[in-house]
Amino acid sequence: MEFDMIRFLVAFCAMQLLFTAVIHTAEKNKIFPYEINKEVLNNGLTVLSVPYESPGIIAYYTIVRTGSRNEVEDGKSGFAHFFEHMMFRGTKKYSSQAYNDIVKKLGSDANAFTSDDWTAYHLVASSSALETIMDIESDRFQHLEYSVDDFKTEAGAILGEYNKSYSNPFLSMFEKLQEAAFTTHTYKHTTIGFLKDIQDMPNQYDYSLQFFDRYYRPENCIVVVVGDFDQKKLMELTNKYYGTWERGNYVAEIPKEPEQNEEKIVTMTWKTPTLPMLMLGYHSPAFSDKNIDMPALDVFSQIYFSESSTLFQKLVIEKQLIEFIEGGAENHRDPYLFTIITRIKDKENIEKVRDEIYQTLSEAAITPVSAERLANVKSHMRYAFAMSMNNADAVAVTLGNYLQLTGDAESINRVYDLYEKVTPEDLVNVAKKYFSKENRTVLTLTQEETK
Amino acid sequence: MKLFSVILAILFIMTNAHTSPIKTVELRSAKSPIVTFRLQFRIGAINDTEGKEGINAFTSHIIAQGGTKELSYQQVVEALYPWAAEIDVIADKEVTTFIGNVHKDHLEKFYKIFSDLILHPRFDEEDYTRLKDEGINYLQNSLRSTNDEELGKQTLQALLYEGHPYGTTNVGTVQGITATSLDDIVAYYQAHYTQSNLTIGIAGGYPKDFINTMLKDFSSLPVGKITVIDLPAPRAISNLEVTIVDKPARASAISIGFPIDVTRSEKDFYALMVANSYFGEHRTFNGVLMNKIRGDRGINYGDYSYCENFIQDGGTRFIMPNIPRRQQLFSIWIRPTKPEDAHFSIREALRELKKLIANGITKEDFETTRDFVKNYSKLWVQTQDRRLGFALDSKFYGTEFFIEKLEKELKSMTVNDVNNAIKKYLQFQNAAIAIVAGDAKELQEKLSANATSLIVYATKVPDTILEEDKDIINYSLHINKDKLKIVKADELFEK
Numbered sequence: 001m002e003f004d005m006i007r008f009l010v011a012f013c014a015m016q017l018l019f020t021a022v023i024h025t026a027e028k029n030k031i032f033p034y035e036i037n038k039e040v041l042n043n044g045l046t047v048l049s050v051p052y053e054s055p056g057i058i059a060y061y062t063i064v065r066t067g068s069r070n071e072v073e074d075g076k077s078g079f080a081h082f083f084e085h086m087m088f089r090g091t092k093k094y095s096s097q098a099y100n101d102i103v104k105k106l107g108s109d110a111n112a113f114t115s116d117d118w119t120a121y122h123l124v125a126s127s128s129a130l131e132t133i134m135d136i137e138s139d140r141f142q143h144l145e146y147s148v149d150d151f152k153t154e155a156g157a158i159l160g161e162y163n164k165s166y167s168n169p170f171l172s173m174f175e176k177l178q179e180a181a182f183t184t185h186t187y188k189h190t191t192i193g194f195l196k197d198i199q200d201m202p203n204q205y206d207y208s209l210q211f212f213d214r215y216y217r218p219e220n221c222i223v224v225v226v227g228d229f230d231q232k233k234l235m236e237l238t239n240k241y242y243g244t245w246e247r248g249n250y251v252a253e254i255p256k257e258p259e260q261n262e263e264k265i266v267t268m269t270w271k272t273p274t275l276p277m278l279m280l281g282y283h284s285p286a287f288s289d290k291n292i293d294m295p296a297l298d299v300f301s302q303i304y305f306s307e308s309s310t311l312f313q314k315l316v317i318e319k320q321l322i323e324f325i326e327g328g329a330e331n332h333r334d335p336y337l338f339t340i341i342t343r344i345k346d347k348e349n350i351e352k353v354r355d356e357i358y359q360t361l362s363e364a365a366i367t368p369v370s371a372e373r374l375a376n377v378k379s380h381m382r383y384a385f386a387m388s389m390n391n392a393d394a395v396a397v398t399l400g401n402y403l404q405l406t407g408d409a410e411s412i413n414r415v416y417d418l419y420e421k422v423t424p425e426d427l428v429n430v431a432k433k434y435f436s437k438e439n440r441t442v443l444t445l446t447q448e449e450t451k
Numbered sequence: 452m453k454l455f456s457v458i459l460a461i462l463f464i465m466t467n468a469h470t471s472p473i474k475t476v477e478l479r480s481a482k483s484p485i486v487t488f489r490l491q492f493r494i495g496a497i498n499d500t501e502g503k504e505g506i507n508a509f510t511s512h513i514i515a516q517g518g519t520k521e522l523s524y525q526q527v528v529e530a531l532y533p534w535a536a537e538i539d540v541i542a543d544k545e546v547t548t549f550i551g552n553v554h555k556d557h558l559e560k561f562y563k564i565f566s567d568l569i570l571h572p573r574f575d576e577e578d579y580t581r582l583k584d585e586g587i588n589y590l591q592n593s594l595r596s597t598n599d600e601e602l603g604k605q606t607l608q609a610l611l612y613e614g615h616p617y618g619t620t621n622v623g624t625v626q627g628i629t630a631t632s633l634d635d636i637v638a639y640y641q642a643h644y645t646q647s648n649l650t651i652g653i654a655g656g657y658p659k660d661f662i663n664t665m666l667k668d669f670s671s672l673p674v675g676k677i678t679v680i681d682l683p684a685p686r687a688i689s690n691l692e693v694t695i696v697d698k699p700a701r702a703s704a705i706s707i708g709f710p711i712d713v714t715r716s717e718k719d720f721y722a723l724m725v726a727n728s729y730f731g732e733h734r735t736f737n738g739v740l741m742n743k744i745r746g747d748r749g750i751n752y753g754d755y756s757y758c759e760n761f762i763q764d765g766g767t768r769f770i771m772p773n774i775p776r777r778q779q780l781f782s783i784w785i786r787p788t789k790p791e792d793a794h795f796s797i798r799e800a801l802r803e804l805k806k807l808i809a810n811g812i813t814k815e816d817f818e819t820t821r822d823f824v825k826n827y828s829k830l831w832v833q834t835q836d837r838r839l840g841f842a843l844d845s846k847f848y849g850t851e852f853f854i855e856k857l858e859k860e861l862k863s864m865t866v867n868d869v870n871n872a873i874k875k876y877l878q879f880q881n882a883a884i885a886i887v888a889g890d891a892k893e894l895q896e897k898l899s900a901n902a903t904s905l906i907v908y909a910t911k912v913p914d915t916i917l918e919e920d921k922d923i924i925n926y927s928l929h930i931n932k933d934k935l936k937i938v939k940a941d942e943l944f945e946k
Contacts, residue, residue, distance in 0.1 A: 054833065056829075057829075057830070057833065088736070096746075100736045100737070101819070103736075104735070104737050104819060104820075104823045105819060105822060105823065106826060107822065107823045107824070107825065107826020107827040107828075107829070107830070108826070108827070108830075109767075109768060109769075109827065109830050110735075111734075111768070124830055124833075125826075126826065126829075148910070149910045149911050149912070151910075152749075152909050152910030153747075153748070153749035153908075153909075153910055153912070154749060155749065155909065156748070156749025156750060156751075156909060157745050157749050157751065157752055159789075160702070160745070160749075160750065160751035160752035160753075160786060160787065160788070161752040163701050163702035163751075163752075163787045163788075163789070164600060164702070164704075164751075164752050164786050164787045166701045166702065166787075167596075167597055167598060167599040167600075167700060167701070167704075168597045168598055169597055202909050202910065271699040272595075272596040272597065272698055272699055272940070273591060273592050273595060273596040273941065274592050274596055274597060275588060275592050306532070307528050307532070308528055308529055308532040313525050316581070317524060317525050317577065317581065318577075320577070320580060320581050320584065323584075323585060323588060345584060345588070375533075376532060376533040379533040379534070379535075380532050380533050380534075380535045381535075382535075383533070383534050383535035383536075383554050383556075384535035386484065386535075386554060387485055387535055387537075387552065387554060390485065390834045390835070390836075391833040391834050392833070393833070
């Protein structure tokens with residue numbers, strides 16, 4: 001079966017290709033120290049490029065601003081991730097085998113990943129491979145074609161991916177936490193999806209065509225190129241390979257999560273030996289590069305849950321009640337969760353550890369941190385960012401993460417500017433606002449009692 | 452195609468123009484804002500003392516995650532934190548490597564702490580208790596219980612190297628860690644952390660004469676002598692020796708392997724790398740195994756092979772540096788399958804291996820795979836940290852820089868070299884197989900009876916695959932019935 005859209009695309013071959021160019025120049029005081037070139041095609045495709053000193057190498061990302069967040073229909077959880085797999089199943093021009101032969105010949109490091117909010121297809125390869133990459137990538141984004149049988153075979157690999165992660169309780173814990181914490185929003189399921197939906201995937205071929213038609217459209221995608229390339233050549237090739245891609249118009253109606261009004265408690269047992277684990281989820285705001293709350297929560301996570309925190313010192317080093325503790329809110333397009341996870345050495349101490357965490361959060365809502373501590377955290381965040389920019393791929397994926405959130409590369413600079421502006425009072429405010437009993441879901445995992 | 456010609460044009464110096472027994476590797480790059488250290492001691496799990504298995508890793512962790520004479524562990528953490536500086540350690544079989552990364556703004560202060568951790572470790576009782584718990588919990592509650600793929604790999608190593616110094620996990624055993632006192636650790640440190648065992652690796656934007664400061668400082672370690680112990684030959688594997696790890700599991704994790712007598716030190720290794728890449732390149736769709744088991748049949752998530760000890764480096768798909776070995780193994784990793792497909796998958800993997808040995812690879816496949824390896828290997832050294840790691844590995848194997856050596860070997864390699872290496876080092880008859888399974892007894896019976904392993908597909912598959920399946924489902928596996936055993940997960944890595 002062919003895609004109907006292929007016929008549409010042929011008709012749009014003569015589409016005009018004027019670029020709207022906006023050139024950003026790196027400024028010294030910005031956290032992102034490299035020049036960013038941005039061009040938007042008339043069909044809505046954004047192309048961002050960053051010259052970076054990686055002689056002879058480029059990182060090439062195609063970002064689709066669609067993830068498991070977009071799985072709005074019942075029974076379709078995990079579909080964005082499944083679709084990521086199908087993107088390797090070939091086109092008329094380049095079969096799956098032909099695509100892989102090219103990638104192999106280039107010696108490129110090629111893969112893809114899906115998260116709650118986005119899907120990314122990425123290659124790191126020789127600069128001289130740029131045109132070949134643009135040819136094969138633009139082709140599959142416009143002309144993907146696979147058989148029902150290929151589709152069903154790939155569904156087996158998805159189940160295999162679920163199975164490989166299953167022995168670790170974290171997958172099940174996140175499944176349960178998200179399912180309990182969210183009543184309405186699609187963050188109710190993990191990216192890989194509910195097992196029952198994964199098992200039903202072989203029957204969803206027609207839906208997969210609809211999924212491609214909805215989301216794999218230029219206005220929903222961003223191409224990011226980082227490394228050693230020629231900007232003029234890049235844009236000529238963009239024109240050549242992506243110019244005929246037809247714009248779409250689908251906008252997903254993502255349901256809004258209502259406010260949580262009472263504490264939710266989830267308990268789980270695990271069949272094989274495990275230390276007890278505690279996971280707390282507090283509803284937190286969506287990513288913003290304008291509002292201070294989310295940047296303040298990122299700083300909050302460092303102050304109260306990093307290795308340098310008082311809680312870590314007390315529970316891991318002094319009292320040795322736990323193996324580790326982590327806490328933070330991942331950036332998401334919609335309000336998500338500030339999650340705190342700890343592994344407790346003795347079942348008897350679960351409540352004691354939980355209360356220590358509650359106590360820390362309560363105190364944070366009353367007592368401002370010292371200016372020195374706050375300065376250390378800000379310094380850590382700046383240096384951690386600088387040290388992470390150590391290859392073209394790292395630069396591309398970091399930039400991609402901010403682009404998928406807002407569509408604007410400058411978000412990265414704006415959010416780091418906000419980090420600098422976070423005050424002790426902001427931290428008190430977010431502690432009061434988000435860490436209430438009514439706003440949390442508490443999940444406890446213990447080992448199943450032997451009979 | 453012109454490829455990555457400049458990436459290796461970095462300042463690559465191997466310095467030995469000093470009289471100290473300490474060996475050095477420098478990769479200075481004045482423009483880099485980061486300074487990377489890799490301080491490597493020629494000691495590893497093979498140096499563990501009997502009854503105290505794990506003492507090497509324990510000692511290295513109490514150094515890297517402990518305090519100095521001046522600073523407690525928490526004070527070290529607090530000091531490093533504003534700089535986002537990192538200190539880590541890899542304690543492997545033959546070498547133990549302390550890794551430090553810092554922005555050059557803080558080089559001096561960082562170096563004082565990093566060097567003090569190794570030269571003047573605190574050996575604090577509280578750090579000892581914390582890390583002892585961590586080691587035991589890792590074995591009891593993580594490895595045995597919540598990571599079936601790693602459990603399969605570690606079981607394979609234990610099986611292959613029974614009675615050999617490579618035979619215990621790098622972390623040790625539950626009883627070994629339990630029996631190790633803080634005094635034992637101090638004694639181990641004093642005996643092994645010597646100038647003779649040390650190679651200093653440094654890369655990035657450090658001052659020109661920095662290495663001399665380091666040599667001077669580290670000369671406070673005892674001179675000692677190199678404590679490389681002789682390795683016996685690995686035991687002979689007889690037919691297919693299968694260990695099934697019995698534990699609750701949704702799916703079956705499979706690892707297959709056998710020792711091979713070739714390392715990066717020898718020319719043949721590079722030909723074998725090409726063969727291996729063709730057969731099972733890690734986490735790509737290039738390999739025969741991946742295409743046959745996952746691509747054609749959708750049995751699982753991935754299927755790969757390796758011609759040396761392989762650990763994936765973090766979020767990359769590349770080999771982790773600084774896990775070198777004088778004795779290597781060939782292994783196949785079949786990611787978890789549905790329990791009913793485990794037997795079939797083992798058959799298919801070994802049948803493909805047999806075909807590889809019988810038929811070799813074609814000239815065309817050789818050429819495309821050689822080009823892939825040549826180009827792909829350039830990506831293994833994109834960061835200075837990994838470049839430094841590979842430079843240390845090259846020193847271990849006594850070769851020029853690994854990536855350059857590989858390129859040189861590939862240039863003169865022929866398809867015959869590859870096919871000769873396949874015939875010389877690979878075989879399919881004698882291998883160890885570790886399977887983590889929830890249906891241990893049933894699987895054992897099927898393997899023992901050489902029972903037909905029917906496979907049911909969710910969809911229509913091409914006739915060519917069904918034809919091939921007819922051979923696979925009855926492919927004879929020569930199971931060594933005396934060594935076909937079931938072990939409970941909680942019995943593993945105990946002593």
